Amino acid sequence: MDLTLKVWRQKNIKDKGHLATYQLKGISPDMSFLEMFDVLNEELISKGTEEPIAFDHDCREGICGACSMFINGRAHGPNRGTTTCQLHMRSFNDGDTIVVEPWRSGSFPVLKDLVVDRSAFDRIIESGGFISVNTGNAKDANNILVPKHDADAAFDSATCIGCGACVAACKNSSAALFVGAKISQLALLPQGKIEREERVKSMVEQMDAEGFGNCSNTGSCEVECPKEISIENIARMNRELIGATFK
Amino acid sequence: MAKIESKIPDGKLSEKWAKYCSTAPLVNPANKRNLEIIVIGSGLAGASAASSLAEMGYKVKVFCFQDSSRRAHSIAAQGGINAAKNYQNDGDSVYRLFYDTIKGGDYRAREANVHRLAEVSSSIIDQCVAQGVPFAREYGGYLSNRSFGGTQVQRTFYAAGQTGQQLLLGAYSALSRQIGTKQVEMFTRHEMLELVMIDGKARGIISRDLVTGKLDKHFGHAVLLCTGGYGNVFFLSTNAMGSNVTAAWKVHKKGAFFGNPCFTQIHPTCIPVSGDHQSKLTLMSESLRNDGRVWVPKKKDDNRKPVDIPEEERDYFLERRYPAFGNLVPRDVASRAAKERCDAGYGVGKSKLAVYLDFAASIKRLGEDLVRARYGNLFEMYEKITAENPYASPMRIYPAVHYTMGGIWVDYNLMTTIPGLYALGEANFSDHGANRLGASALMQGLADGYFIIPYTIGSYLSGEIGTKAISTDHPAFVEAEKSVQDLMNNFLSIKGTKSVDYFHKKLGKIMWDYCGMERSVEGLTKAKAMIRELRGEFWKDVKIPGTQFEINPELEKAARVADFFELGELMVDDAMHRNESCGGHFRAEYQTEEGEALRDDQNFSYVAAWEFTGVGNEPILHKEDLKFEEIKVAQRSYK
Secondary structure, three states, X not given: OOEEXXXXXXXXXXXXXXXXEEEEOOOOOOXXXXXXXXXXXXXXXXXXXXXXXXXXXXXXXXXXXXXXOEXXXXXXXXXXXXXXXXXXXXXXXXXXXXXXXXXXXXXXXXXXXXXXXXXXXXXHHHOOOOOOOOOXXXXXHHHOOOOHHHHXXXXXXXXXXXXXXXXXXXXXXXXXXXXXXXXXXXHOOOOOHHHHHHHHHHHHHHHHHOOOEOOOOOOHHHHHOOOOOOXXXXXXXXXXXXXXXXX | OOOOOOOOOOOOHHHHHHHHHHHOOOOOHHHHOOOEEEEEOOOHHHHHHHHHHHHHOOEEEEEOOOXXXXXXXXXXXXXXXXXXXXXXXXXXXXHHHHHHHHHHOOOOOOXXXXXXXXXXXXXXXXXXXXXXXXXXXXXXXXXXXXXXXXXXXXXXEOOOOOHHHHHHHHHHHHHHHHHHOOOEEEEOOEEEEEEEEEOOEEEEEEEEEOOOOOEEEEEOOEEEEXXXXXXXXXXXXXXXXXXXXXXXXXXXXOOOOEEOOOOEEEEEEEOXXXXXXXXXXXXXXXXXXXOOEEEEEOOOOOOOOHHHOOHHHEEOHHHHHOOOXXXXXXXXXHHHHHHHHHHOOOOOOOOOOOEXXXXXXXXXXXXXXXXXXXXXXXHHHHHHHHOOOOOOOOEEEEEEEEEEOOXXXXXXXXXXXXXXXXXXXXXXXXXXXXXXXXXXXXXXXXXXXXXXXXXXXXXXXXXXXXXXXXXXOOHHHHHXXXXXXXXXXXXXXXXXXXXXXXXXXHHHHHHHHHHOOOEOHHHHHHHHHHHHHHHHHHHHHEOOOOOOOOOOHHHHHHHHHHHHHHHHHHHHHHHHHOOOOEOOEOEOOOEOOOOOEOOOHHHHOEEEEEXXXXXXXXXXXEEEEOOOOOOOOOOOOOO
């Protein structure tokens, strides 16, 4: 396959940035999108005129949540439920022009090229996205019974990989899907019930402090989420918050 | 010169750990506040250790190269975690888990460590459930279990095919809680590039901020390496792209011995290589072998579609050779059996380097819905990568490099040969012997972090309460920082013609061809010369664009590949000296008539702990003899 790539280049956090155009020839449809980038970078290194393109990636198995490209206006590209590393070139056509940008959100500053700073997500979890149990004295696991339905639902919420696609896809740059998923996971389980109200209040407060926008229910986060986390999680977060605030 | 002292407590095997815990020296809470601990890596071992130590009151600094600790490669583990709970009433016990692990490791693991691992396994499940880890449940609300290779009981706890993710997110949340309370200071996008030693003890590190490129000096009363394995020496492996040996290699060069470096686990169920562009290999969880049957055609070079090959013309070679364990034989046995069939000309697919993993019988027996509920995400992943539907046609699988059982040598306390320096999880050598059974890596990472280091580190730190924090202006820090700066300058001044990946791929090919699934003295001799030559070329001709003081992935990779070159040679030395076959180490010269691994317990029942003597010099071999008191060493049989 022969392709034209337009890629966002930005030297550092202060640089203004621009789209640069690259021609690629002989791309195999079996390559992943990131392997196509590896090929492009090898070319840039051998030519030596430009630095290779920086992008975040690690496991390349669709689970670490590091990869984060905005491809032709879609987070992680055209396929539903797919991270960029699991997107293969067979999803494109010979001769296509592909535009690649970093996540766009004021709360995710661009560090270089396609690399953004997502540490706001970690700070939200640090504000309360956990159960406060110390190590060493937990009672037997089967003493806490969890209905299968609840355990499965909690698992579905817990599969969020924290990639930030929901924020990038949202016109308000809202982090509600990410935060809602964690709140739902913990609210669905009997463990940690005592902290339930404090948890939702402090996590939402931190989300706002990080500058993420509000949710206006357009649902683009759910459409673009590579793990297909349901927007129901946002509704549950809102119920939890209302329950914790107005008593 | 450092000595090997395993420091295994006296007494009966089953009582050693309990006695140790109740007699180990303690550090009082007021003193804990003044003691600082550095943790490198934030996967299962690192995050669990850091959060537990912070809960206890120590001041903890954690470093990881990823942008968030939630991205450590533990996240990718699929199948499950073992624990001797006997919830299924199928006869499981601490002893049986201990026995299976020792036997599965081909009698090359330390008995006392493995018994301790089996003992604390149950507490790990309790802890994770208390944290809100959503394990699979039965309809009655009780935890669900399945079985894994190398065992005949159901002791594996799981969360669909994403167990590693859920366990890591549990440990990450415990760590996040401590970061939130400022008990842990977290350094993401930071890489450790040197260990600082003062008066023979580990006292800190030099790290590089991967965003600004700046070098930093950090003091700690103790340093914990929780940096995972080094399978990326092979370039193609199931490891994440960033997984590396650098931190472990730096401490090895400073005096920490490296244990059993050649013990590499080859996992039998990976998606086969599709072309030269490939950057990594993807695992299909071993749990699939619970319901999948492995086969090849009985006829050589049979190019029919798998569904067109009738039952009687299929060779279910694992069931044929190992009737007792069938498709659930351990990984090394399954991998070798697949390679043997492919080498003999029965491989399938375009490359002929693959065998079938077939779910047709299970789909017929259980229904597609139940198979989807058990393995759905794995099937989807397979389809995304190969564009084939595994519900309709069997998967194609082939063995690939997965987990490294070797690592930094540690004593019973998890301390290396450098006082104050510890290694946990995959970064150490201790619990898996020559082969790791399924669902035991997650267990070891969390056992070390949550339940072992919190006790054993007290033995050392109780002697350090008088040590005041050392200023990073100390000459040892300044000198270590300078050596890292020199290394950076050196890399950027080479200005050669070939990329880092060019060298990494070539090194990986040498390692796979000669120090991979099968080794021979001729191949290893050849490999050693080839690695040395390629290393020379690397240092003359590598091309690293950009500067130090920016995000520069090529510079990061170059520093890691430089270490892989030196490690690769040590792996070859280790494989060459071990004149026997065991677990993941299969020497062609040492096999039974049936092609099984032939151990030599008389001469090789020891841990090979290597001492560094300079690049290009022969390392010194130290031996830790393995004594088996509770187990009768026997030939492994899964028939």
